Amino acid sequence: MRAAVPEVPVLVDGGVRSGLDVLTALALGADAVMLGRPVLWALASDGEHGVDDLLGFLRDDLEHAMALAGATTLAGLTPDLVVAG
Numbered sequence: 001m002r003a004a005v006p007e008v009p010v011l012v013d014g015g016v017r018s019g020l021d022v023l024t025a026l027a028l029g030a031d032a033v034m035l036g037r038p039v040l041w042a043l044a045s046d047g048e049h050g051v052d053d054l055l056g057f058l059r060d061d062l063e064h065a066m067a068l069a070g071a072t073t074l075a076g077l078t079p080d081l082v083v084a085g
């Protein structure tokens, strides 16, 4: 699918909750992920600061997941890192 339409951006939306979710989406070819409810929950709990925290935690979690996967760059996130459970 990704290879068939390389000029079309792929956005993964729905259920993204962790850095591992982001890693999985990017490794399988997404250009970006989107967040819905986590942002609303963070906003409700601590306003702008809560959203800032959320994005920081998610970024740290992604970096941690990348380190565990042996990937040092986003470009290094490739489909072979993902194994179907």
Ligand SMILES: Cc1cc2nc3c(=O)[nH]c(=O)nc-3n(C[C@H](O)[C@H](O)[C@H](O)COP(=O)(O)O)c2cc1C
Residues within 6 Å of the ligand: 013, 014, 015, 016, 034, 035, 036, 037, 038, 040
């Ligand atoms: C309160 C709320 C309202 C939403 N309204 C719309 C909408 O009007 N149109 C739409 O396409 N998606 C709507 N969505 C879906 C979000 O755009 C998004 O696809 C979804 O929340 C992403 O999944 P996530 O919440 O698991 O991160 C809504 C989601 C929430 C939580």
